[in-house]
Amino acid sequence: MRTERKGHVLPVAVISICLIVAWYLAAIPMNESVAQSKIQAAGGGLFNTLAVTWNFERPVMPAPHQIMNEMWNTMVLVAPWKVKSLVFHCWVTLSSTLLGFILGVALGIGLAVAIVHSTLLNKALMPWIIISQTIPILAIAPMIIVVLGSVGLTGLLPKSLISMYLCFFPVTIGMVKGLTSPEVYHLDLMRTYNASRLQVLWKLRFPASVPFLFTSLKVAIAIALTGAIVGELPTGAQGGLGSRMLVGFNFGQTMQVWAALFAGAILAAVLVYSIGRIEKFVFAARGAKS
Amino acid sequence: MNRIREYVPAVALGLAVISIWECAVRVFNISPILLPPPSAVYVRFMNSLPLLGGDFVETILKAMIPGWMIGSLAGLAGALLCDRLPFLRRGLLPLGNLVSVLPLVGVAPIMVMWFGPGVAPKIAVIVIMTFFPMLVNATAGLQASGQLERDLMQSYGSSWQQSLLKLRLHAAMPFIFNALKINSTLALIGAIVSEFFGTLVVGMGFRIQTGSGSQSLDLVWAEIVVAAITGSAFYGLLALLERRVTFWHPSYRR
Numbered sequence: 001m002r003t004e005r006k007g008h009v010l011p012v013a014v015i016s017i018c019l020i021v022a023w024y025l026a027a028i029p030m031n032e033s034v035a036q037s038k039i040q041a042a043g044g045g046l047f048n049t050l051a052v053t054w055n056f057e058r059p060v061m062p063a064p065h066q067i068m069n070e071m072w073n074t075m076v077l078v079a080p081w082k083v084k085s086l087v088f089h090c091w092v093t094l095s096s097t098l099l100g101f102i103l104g105v106a107l108g109i110g111l112a113v114a115i116v117h118s119t120l121l122n123k124a125l126m127p128w129i130i131i132s133q134t135i136p137i138l139a140i141a142p143m144i145i146v147v148l149g150s151v152g153l154t155g156l157l158p159k160s161l162i163s164m165y166l167c168f169f170p171v172t173i174g175m176v177k178g179l180t181s182p183e184v185y186h187l188d189l190m191r192t193y194n195a196s197r198l199q200v201l202w203k204l205r206f207p208a209s210v211p212f213l214f215t216s217l218k219v220a221i222a223i224a225l226t227g228a229i230v231g232e233l234p235t236g237a238q239g240g241l242g243s244r245m246l247v248g249f250n251f252g253q254t255m256q257v258w259a260a261l262f263a264g265a266i267l268a269a270v271l272v273y274s275i276g277r278i279e280k281f282v283f284a285a286r287g288a289k290s
Numbered sequence: 291m292n293r294i295r296e297y298v299p300a301v302a303l304g305l306a307v308i309s310i311w312e313c314a315v316r317v318f319n320i321s322p323i324l325l326p327p328p329s330a331v332y333v334r335f336m337n338s339l340p341l342l343g344g345d346f347v348e349t350i351l352k353a354m355i356p357g358w359m360i361g362s363l364a365g366l367a368g369a370l371l372c373d374r375l376p377f378l379r380r381g382l383l384p385l386g387n388l389v390s391v392l393p394l395v396g397v398a399p400i401m402v403m404w405f406g407p408g409v410a411p412k413i414a415v416i417v418i419m420t421f422f423p424m425l426v427n428a429t430a431g432l433q434a435s436g437q438l439e440r441d442l443m444q445s446y447g448s449s450w451q452q453s454l455l456k457l458r459l460h461a462a463m464p465f466i467f468n469a470l471k472i473n474s475t476l477a478l479i480g481a482i483v484s485e486f487f488g489t490l491v492v493g494m495g496f497r498i499q500t501g502s503g504s505q506s507l508d509l510v511w512a513e514i515v516v517a518a519i520t521g522s523a524f525y526g527l528l529a530l531l532e533r534r535v536t537f538w539h540p541s542y543r544r
Contacts, residue, residue, distance in 0.1 A: 011381030124299035135518040136478045143502035222391035249399035
């Protein structure tokens with residue numbers, strides 16, 4: 001394990017540096033045309049071109065340090081409860097992501113348990129569960145928000161419902177696989193013990209499904225976040241990373257859009273990483289060798 | 291006969307849901323502004339076929355399918371490159387794994403700023419969204435052939451190209467199809483969400499957004515029906531093709 005990790009650090013570092021260098025290089029021609037007059041005013045030449053294109057206020061392509069700067073300004077220098085703070089918007093998005101995630105996981109596990117125990121439900125539900133995912137729910141998110149809003153449901157719940165709809169699917173699929181993963185002779189052993197279905201579920205099927213559950217959870221939390229962000233697009237005033245992007249887009253605040261995009265990326269990475277940590281912890285508690 | 295019987299419960303459930311929906315709307319007198327009954331959606335669907343067809347061409351044929359193809363092919367090319375250069379694989383794969391969980395659809399506003407309204411930003415968003423799933427899956431797939439088979443190819447003295455074409459690409463096919471399926475859903479989402487950020491006055495995303503604003507929800511639902519049929523048909527075609535290509539895979543053995 002240790003050597004494996006060591007083998008990745010250098011290549012990842014090299015490629016990341018290459019990407020950042022490429023980004024800086026790309027920013028020069030992309031910003032050059034919009035910043036032309038400013039470069040002329042500064043006196044032209046290579047040095048001025050670099051200085052202007054990498055620090056333009058409304059760039060076509062902001063340089064990485066500009067994005068970092070914007071994030072520092074909006075996350076650290078502003079009190080987190082103010083609407084101007086990116087931390088506030090992250091929190092709005094995170095709370096609806098987590099609520100949707102919990103609802104979706106509960107629904108997903110419930111459906112999986114039902115499907116595993118009933119052939120009829122398996123046949124009736126499974127095709128619809130698969131079809132449900134070919135409907136681009138994200139695309140109709142605005143309508144769902146508008147409709148639920150006119151019934152009086154506003155704020156957290158409508159967005160969470162979109163996250164829920166998105167993340168129940170990987171959980172159901174993974175859990176059906178996991179709950180049916182015990183070997184036949186393990187199930188036979190439970191039968192010889194005269195175990196009830198509930199006992200089989202609790203003592204054999206659930207423990208066997210844990211690895212599958214965590215794999216699904218990582219997928220689920222990532223799309224729950226995407227769902228929350230897209231769900232925020234039509235709810236401009238209420239806050240959240242999605243509304244931040246939309247407002248930034250509408251008012252031509254390029255940096256704001258980029259900062260929100262990066263905040264979303266960091267949030268996604270942190271969420272998936274946390275699930276991974278919990279997975280490791282649970283496995284260790286169950287006696288897995290690390 | 292048996293195959294038909296397989297689908298009876300699913301069809302029954304579908305019909306039940308639609309009937310309950312229809313009855314509930316009529317009995318509880320739900321305003322069509324909130325939830326139009328299925329019959330109204332059907333009428334609207336049939337009456338606005340040309341409009342829906344125009345949106346279909348704009349969003350599906352001009353944006354989703356080209357974007358899906360370019361993104362998937364680029365991902366596959368990236369995977370082949372990673373396969374040739376182990377250094378690149380060790381560096382790019384962890385990054386690819388990270389990027390494929392990010393909410394990439396958020397690049398939509400930036401792409402619309404760059405390319406202006408039209409088809410180009412949609413294709414760009416879809417390419418960005420679909421590249422990484424294909425890169426990660428295809429790279430995993432190219433590693434999937436067994437050590438025994440690879441040793442055999444080596445003992446035949448086959449070149450990289452030969453062992454790729456005759457063995458490893460075949461072993462990778464289930465993974466590639468998996469990515470193609472994931473990407474078909476992502477592409478549809480990318481195309482529609484990009485249209486929320488300014489577009490020409492045609493397209494499924496545009497119609498959905500203006501429809502939910504102007505309270506003509508039956509039209510929105512008609513678009514959803516189009517999207518659902520398209521998504522399911524796409525997925526079904528891919529599943530069919532997968533069955534033909536990877537007939538040897540254990541999951542298709544009888």
